[in-house]
Amino acid sequence: MKEDHCLHAALLCLGVLCYSHGLTMEHLSHARPSLHGHHEKGKEGQVLHRSKRGWVWNQFFVIEEYTGPDPVLVGRLHSDIDSGDGNIKYILSGEGAGIIFVIDDKSGNIHATKTLDREERAQYTLTAQAVDRNTNRPLEPPSEFIVKVQDINDNPPEFLHENYHANVPERSNVGTSVIQVTASDADDPTYGNSAKLVYSILEGQPYFSVEAQTGIIRTALPNMDREAKEEYHVVIQAKDMGGHMGGLSGTTKVTITLTDVNDNPPKFPQSVYQMSVSEAAVPGEEVGRVKAKDPDIGENGLVAYSIIDGDGMDMFEITTDYETQEGVVKLKKTLDYESKKSYSLKVEAANVHIDPKFISNGPFKDTVTVKITVEDADEPPVFLKPSYIFEVQENAASGTVVGKVHAKDPDAANSAIRYSIDRHTDLERYFVINAEDGNIKTIKALDREEMAWHNISVFAVEVHKQHQEAKVPVAIKVIDVNDNAPKFAAAYEAFVCENARSNQQFITISADDKDDSANGPRFIFSLPPEIIHNPNFTLRDNRDNTASVLVRREGFSRQKQDLYLLPIVISDGGVPPLSSTNTLTIRVCGCDGSGSLLSCNAEAYVLNAGLSTGALIAILACIVILLVIVVLFVTLKRQKKEPLIVFEEEDVRENIITYDDEGGGEEDTEAFDIATLQNPDGINGFIPRKDIKPEYQYLPRPGLRPAPNSVDVDDFINTRIQEADNDPTAPPYDSIQIYGYEGRGSVAGSLSSLESATTDSDLDYDYLQNWGPRFKKLADLYGSKDTFDDDS
Numbered sequence: 001m002k003e004d005h006c007l008h009a010a011l012l013c014l015g016v017l018c019y020s021h022g023l024t025m026e027h028l029s030h031a032r033p034s035l036h037g038h039h040e041k042g043k044e045g046q047v048l049h050r051s052k053r054g055w056v057w058n059q060f061f062v063i064e065e066y067t068g069p070d071p072v073l074v075g076r077l078h079s080d081i082d083s084g085d086g087n088i089k090y091i092l093s094g095e096g097a098g099i100i101f102v103i104d105d106k107s108g109n110i111h112a113t114k115t116l117d118r119e120e121r122a123q124y125t126l127t128a129q130a131v132d133r134n135t136n137r138p139l140e141p142p143s144e145f146i147v148k149v150q151d152i153n154d155n156p157p158e159f160l161h162e163n164y165h166a167n168v169p170e171r172s173n174v175g176t177s178v179i180q181v182t183a184s185d186a187d188d189p190t191y192g193n194s195a196k197l198v199y200s201i202l203e204g205q206p207y208f209s210v211e212a213q214t215g216i217i218r219t220a221l222p223n224m225d226r227e228a229k230e231e232y233h234v235v236i237q238a239k240d241m242g243g244h245m246g247g248l249s250g251t252t253k254v255t256i257t258l259t260d261v262n263d264n265p266p267k268f269p270q271s272v273y274q275m276s277v278s279e280a281a282v283p284g285e286e287v288g289r290v291k292a293k294d295p296d297i298g299e300n301g302l303v304a305y306s307i308i309d310g311d312g313m314d315m316f317e318i319t320t321d322y323e324t325q326e327g328v329v330k331l332k333k334t335l336d337y338e339s340k341k342s343y344s345l346k347v348e349a350a351n352v353h354i355d356p357k358f359i360s361n362g363p364f365k366d367t368v369t370v371k372i373t374v375e376d377a378d379e380p381p382v383f384l385k386p387s388y389i390f391e392v393q394e395n396a397a398s399g400t401v402v403g404k405v406h407a408k409d410p411d412a413a414n415s416a417i418r419y420s421i422d423r424h425t426d427l428e429r430y431f432v433i434n435a436e437d438g439n440i441k442t443i444k445a446l447d448r449e450e451m452a453w454h455n456i457s458v459f460a461v462e463v464h465k466q467h468q469e470a471k472v473p474v475a476i477k478v479i480d481v482n483d484n485a486p487k488f489a490a491a492y493e494a495f496v497c498e499n500a501r502s503n504q505q506f507i508t509i510s511a512d513d514k515d516d517s518a519n520g521p522r523f524i525f526s527l528p529p530e531i532i533h534n535p536n537f538t539l540r541d542n543r544d545n546t547a548s549v550l551v552r553r554e555g556f557s558r559q560k561q562d563l564y565l566l567p568i569v570i571s572d573g574g575v576p577p578l579s580s581t582n583t584l585t586i587r588v589c590g591c592d593g594s595g596s597l598l599s600c601n602a603e604a605y606v607l608n609a610g611l612s613t614g615a616l617i618a619i620l621a622c623i624v625i626l627l628v629i630v631v632l633f634v635t636l637k638r639q640k641k642e643p644l645i646v647f648e649e650e651d652v653r654e655n656i657i658t659y660d661d662e663g664g665g666e667e668d669t670e671a672f673d674i675a676t677l678q679n680p681d682g683i684n685g686f687i688p689r690k691d692i693k694p695e696y697q698y699l700p701r702p703g704l705r706p707a708p709n710s711v712d713v714d715d716f717i718n719t720r721i722q723e724a725d726n727d728p729t730a731p732p733y734d735s736i737q738i739y740g741y742e743g744r745g746s747v748a749g750s751l752s753s754l755e756s757a758t759t760d761s762d763l764d765y766d767y768l769q770n771w772g773p774r775f776k777k778l779a780d781l782y783g784s785k786d787t788f789d790d791d792s
Contacts, residue, residue, distance in 0.1 A: 059146040060110070064118040065154050074101065074147060077108035079130045079140055089133040094126035094144075101126060101147065105133075118149040119186045151188035156248035157197050157238040159183045163253050168219060170226035170258040171358075178208065178217045178256055183238035198243030202251065204234030212243070217254060226258040227295040262300035262355040265364040266292035273347075273370045275329065279337040280377035287316065287329040292349035292366055294325070301325070302352040312343030312372060329370060337376040338410060345370040380468040381407040381417050381460040388458075388474045390440065394448040394481055402431065402476055405438040407460035415462040422457040422471070430454060431476070440474065448478040449514040480516035482574025486523050487512055488582045495600060497591035498558060500551045503538075509584065510546045511570045519574030521545050526569045528581065537566050537586070549584065556588045562600070563587055714781065 060075040082088045092103040092110065101124065103110050124147045130140045159181060166179035187194035199215045201208065209220045217234065234254040241247025268290070275288035294301040305318050305327030317332045327347060350365035383405060390403030409415040419438045421431060431454070433440045438458070446454075454476040462468045494507040513520035525547030526532075527539050536556075540548045549566065564586040571579035589600035768779035 059148060061148050061150045062112050062116060063150045064116045064152055066112070066115055071102070071111035071113045074110040074112050076110065077103070077128050077130075079108075081139060082108075082130070087133050088139060089131050089136075091129045091131055092126055093129075095124040097126055100124070103128075116149045118151045118188060119155060121149065122188075123148045151191045151194055153187055153192070153194035153241060153246075153248060155186035155194075157183040157185045157240055157250040159236075159238065159250060159252035161252065163255065165255050165257070166217070167257050167259050169261055171223050171261060171263060172219050174219055174222050176219045178219065179254060181210075181215045181217065181236050181252055181254065183215070183250055183252075185240050187240065193242045193244070193247075194240055196242045197238045197240055200237045200239070200243070202235040202237050204232060204254075204256075207232055208234050208256065210236055217256075224258055225263075226260050227264065230258050232256045232258075260297045260300050261358065262296050262351060262353060262364070263358045263361055264295045265362060265366065266294040266303045266349045266351060267366050268292045268349065268368040271368060273368060274373070275370060276373040276375050277331060277335065278375045278377045279335045280379060281331050281335065283331050283333055285331045287331055287372060288370075289321075289324075289326045289328055290318075290347055290349075290368060290370060291324070291326045292368075294351065296351075299353050300351070300355070303327075303349045304352050306348050306350075307345050308348045308367070310343065310345035310370075312345050315343060316345060316372065318345075318347060329372070335374050336410070337374050338412065341374050343372045343374070345372065376412065378465065378468060379410045381462060381470040382410050383407040383460065383470060383472040385472070387472060389477065390474065391477045391479050392442060392446065393479045394446045395483055396442055396446065398442055398444055400442045402440040402442060403474075404440065405433075405458050405460075405472060405474065407438070407470055407472070409462055409468075415464055417460050418463055420459045420461075422459060425456040426454070431456060433458060440476075446478045448480045448516070449484060452478055454478070480519055482515055482519035482572065482576065482578055484514040484519075485578040485580035486520070486570045486572045487580055488570075488584075492584055494549060494584055494586040495589045495597060496551060496556060496564075496586055497595055497597070498556045498588055499591060499593075499595075500554065500556065502551060502554050504551045505540075505548045506551060507549045507584075508542070508546055509549065509568070511572075513572050515572070515574060520572055522573045524571040524573075524579075526571075528567050528569055531567065534566070536564060539568060549586075558588045558590065558600075561588065712781075 062072060062074050066072045077090050079088060086106055089105045090103055090108040091105065092098075092101060097103075100112060100114050100116070101110055102113055125144060126147060127142050127144050129138060129142045131138050160183070161181075164179060164181055168176060168178045181199070183197055183199075185195040185197060189195035198212050199210050200212065201210045201217075205220070207219070207221050207224065208217055210217050215236070215238070217236070232255070234256055235251055236254060237249050237251045239247045239249035273288065273290050277285075277287045281287075290305070292303050292305075294303055302322065303320070303325055305320050307313055307316065307318050315331070315333050315335065317330050319328050319330065320326075321328050327349065329345070329347075346367055347370050348365055348367045354362070354364050384407065385405075388403060388405055392400060392402045405419065407417050407419075409417065417438075418435045419433050420435065421433050421440075423429070429443055430446060431440055432443050438460075440458075456474050456476065458472050458474050460470045460472070489510040489512040492507065492509055496506050500506065509525070511523040511525070513523070522543075523545045525539060525541045527534060534552065536552055538550050538552045540550060542548060547568070566584040566586055567581050568584055569579055569581050571577050587600050590598045592598055765779070765782035768775045768782060771779070
């Protein structure tokens with residue numbers, strides 16, 4: 001009987017772990033699922049009483065990825081009260097019930113209808129219940145159980161990234177960590193070895209290795225050189241099942257780049273560089289370039305250049321072009337082919353940054369010899385001096401030699417030189433130069449007082465190469481000679497009082513000399529010998545380049561003589577000295593007791609017998625006022641415009657004058673003479689045209705007589721029009737056209753009312769009837785339209 005119970009339990013669940021509520025796992029092998037307790041006889045006739053228990057299971061297992069033709073049997077439910085008569089119905093509910101898991105309601109067999117994937121869902125929770133088939137009354141309380149999906153090794157390992165990139169310095173020690181790669185396996189790590197991974201290297205040996213358990217990639221060879229090979233491609237494999245046969249695997253690619261270190265010194269590709277430079281090159285001009293090759297990159301490959309030796313250290317310099325890593329040789333000073341034709345330099349190239357770890361690989365520098373050849377250039381002539389200063393006396397005769405300039409051809413050919421003066425610097429042509437020897441001479445006399453310095457430029461050109469030209473400034477100083485006599489420093493005019501005392505000083509004079517100070521002061525003042533005993537005035541030299549004039553006698557009188565001319569001789573201190581005679585004008589004036597000047601006019605005594613000065617001024621003022629009044633009167637008289645004829649107040653033609661005198665504006669050059677309308681009674685015959693000059697006299701036709709004063713203006717105008725039309729001397733146009741001319745571009749119409757009576761205007765002129773007798777005639781002329789219609 002005991003064996004039957006265990007078989008019954010094995011049939012209920014394939015691979016099920018059974019246990020009874022309140023029982024330990026050990027009891028499960030003897031437990032029998034039952035809904036009701038029953039008696040069981042044991043050994044020796046002992047009756048064993050088993051307690052009533054419910055479901056004795058709580059989980060089933062099903063293998064994932066089952067691909068058989070029939071649904072897989074998960075397990076079987078059975079109740080002890082099931083007598084097999086079919087009255088009990090088994091019901092399954094919960095996760096996947098009816099879709100994934102189905103139950104036979106009679107037998108209680110549970111089947112999985114779909115393939116299960118543990119990686120998608122590892123377990124399902126279901127609820128089982130036994131009910132009466134007829135009444136659906138629960139016969140047992142619901143019992144929950146779990147269906148676990150049992151894992152199989154169906155997922156290969158997968159790396160987090162398909163490709164990895166890592167860097168490691170070149171020449172790293174063996175075992176240097178590069179990068180760690182990690183793979184994962186979706187299988188159950190708690191069940192078997194399906195998720196136990198082992199790493200191995202497939203490609204990249206013998207340079208790198210990988211730790212089997214951690215996936216850390218390390219260097220495997222020493223002294224890997226970036227300059228030999230910079231990039232490595234490594235393939236790493238991760239395999240499950242502990243790496244045993246039958247396990248699944250996945251791979252990833254790792255690109256490892258060796259980073260640069262400064263392990264290589266710079267090296268010149270050649271031992272000697274040949275360069276050349278023209279002697280005409282200017283300082284700072286590039287001569288050539290050298291380059292030391294350093295296989296390192298970045299700052300490890302930076303090279304600085306310097307000149308450490310050579311006979312051209314003072315003539316050349318070298319700088320570093322960090323963009324191209326070249327040493328640029330430049331000219332430092334001007335070269336002269338004739339003096340030195342070649343130079344030699346020793347140039348050193350050294351690394352800027354040196355790694356102490358690799359100092360044993362040094363020295364990190366190299367040297368090279370640079371030979372520079374100076375090329376002969378066709379140079380312009382060179383003056384022996386950068387500038388010249390000469391002196392020449394003023395007033396020197398034409399052809400006087402001023403000085404000599406000299407230039408030579410620095411080239412080996414030593415061509416002949418020709419000289420010329422830049423005429424832009426000698427516009428007055430004071431000088432000329434000998435084209436062969438460079439002697440500068442005067443052409444005309446020089447005046448120091450006019451121009452003390454002459455600054456000219458002299459050209460030197462090669463005879464056979466006119467384009468080779470040199471220029472030098474030449475300053476010529478004009479040396480002063482005593483050629484200007486001293487003169488009064490100003491236009492002096494002296495005054496002496498009539499009551500002046502003897503030996504009284506009344507003026508101090510000084511002199512001026514255009515010559516240089518060496519030929520000017522000291523000035524000596526004196527009177528001419530012939531008047532040295534002048535009875536009226538005397539002169540005193542103050543010995544400070546001034547002189548004082550004194551009165552020799554008393555009692556001057558303006559009535560006798562009011563003006564004196566005193567000649568004064570002035571001599572300069574030049575060699576030889578020059579002198580000039582200057583005349584001082586002295587007027588005799590009236591003074592008060594204190595010596596203050598009152599008047600210097602000789603007529604002052606005569607004015608007392610006649611009119612005083614104030615009276616004369618008043619008379620002159622009156623005359624000026626009268627002249628102004630006369631001028632204003634004449635001007636106003638000319639501007640006043642008198643009417644040609646006086647009309648009566650009721651004369652309608654006065655209104656016509658107001659309305660039709662429009663004019664043609666600024667552009668009307670053929671103005672109409674309005675006097676024709678203003679004075680019709682004054683015309684008794686032919687009226688000459690004012691806008692043209694007739695070729696012959698026109699006699700008015702008989703019968704075309706001027707209208708009397710009482711005639712209608714409209715009839716008068718029509719008569720004049722007919723007369724103008726029959727006038728053979730008239731131009732092709734009528735002067736009457738002037739009335740319609742408003743000027744070019746005028747937007748206004750004619751303001752004249754002369755043609756209003758004959759136009760089809762819609763204007764209503766009935767309001768003229770209300771304007772009084774002054775407008776009665778116009779009201780009759782421009783009556784309402786109906787009136788005209790009635791008259792017609």
